[in-house]
Amino acid sequence: MMRATDLTLTVCDATGFAAWETRFMALYLEAFTSGSYHGHYLDEAAERAWLRRLFAQHRARCYLLHEGTTLAGFLLMADAAYDRKLPADMRQQLAGQQVWALAELAVAPAYQRQGLAARLLAQCLADCIALPRDDEAASCGTTLIVRTQADALGAHRLYERYGFAWWGEVQVPVAVLQPEGLRWRQVSKHYYRCAMVRLECVV
Incomplete structure (x- = not known):
């Protein structure tokens, strides 16, 4: 059985992501329209444009686990300002901190239950506390939501x-795609957060 540690981990900025975008989109569309997302509708052109905005405007970083050129899983993070669905009262609780958001996480079916999501998440968390703060007035707190x-x-x-x-x-x-056509429905989502202290603040 392939283990997560047997795969190559690549961290991409916008330039590096461009080389993987086609393979990323294939897994992205599969992951978020099947399983618990069955019936969900995604417009590929709109999703591509959204991803490019994350890199252009919100300092996105993409973590890829791959076996050669085969993409096994990915994690996408960006600064939390991109998340317009985050309620104002919750956003206010994060004032003064460096806040990152885990935007997307998916593993290809053939690679599931082999620790890939855990490896991606662990690397993302390690980077969150190592990245320099973007505001000199910010506290030493860093939060990943x-x-x-x-x-x-x-x-x-x-x-x-x-x-x-x-x-x-x-x-x-x-x-959501239904027999009578495309419809909209409200779906319950849960927020989780992980509070950390940046390494530069640890003496």
């Missing part, structure tokens, strides 16, 4: 194992 499906219990357990705590719940409009 994630919004996940309310019924994604496996994901919840993973986040809790890595120090995340449940933070809140929101209702998010989602496009």
Whole structure:
């Protein structure tokens, strides 16, 4: 059985991501329209544009686990300002901190249950405390937040194992394909957060 440690981990900025974008989009569209996301509709052109904005405007970083040119899994993070669904009262709780958001995390079906998500998350957390702060007035606190499906219990357990705590719940409009056509419905999402101290502040 392939182990997560047997795969190559590559961290991409916008330039590096461009070489992987086609393979990333294939897994992205598969992951978020199947399983617990069955029936969800994603417009590929709109999703590509959103991803490019994350890199251009929100300092996105993409973590890729791959076997040669085969993409096995990915994690995408960006500064949390991109998340317009985060309620104002929750955002206010993070004032003065460096805040990153785990925007997307997916593993290809053939590579699931082999520790890939854990390896991606561990690397992301390590980088969050090592990255320099973007505001000299900010405190030493760094927080990583994630919004996940309310019924994604496996994901919840993973986040809790890595120090995340449940933070809140929101209702998010989602496009769903139904026999009569495209419809919108409200879906419950849970926020988790992990509070850390940046390495530069540790004496």
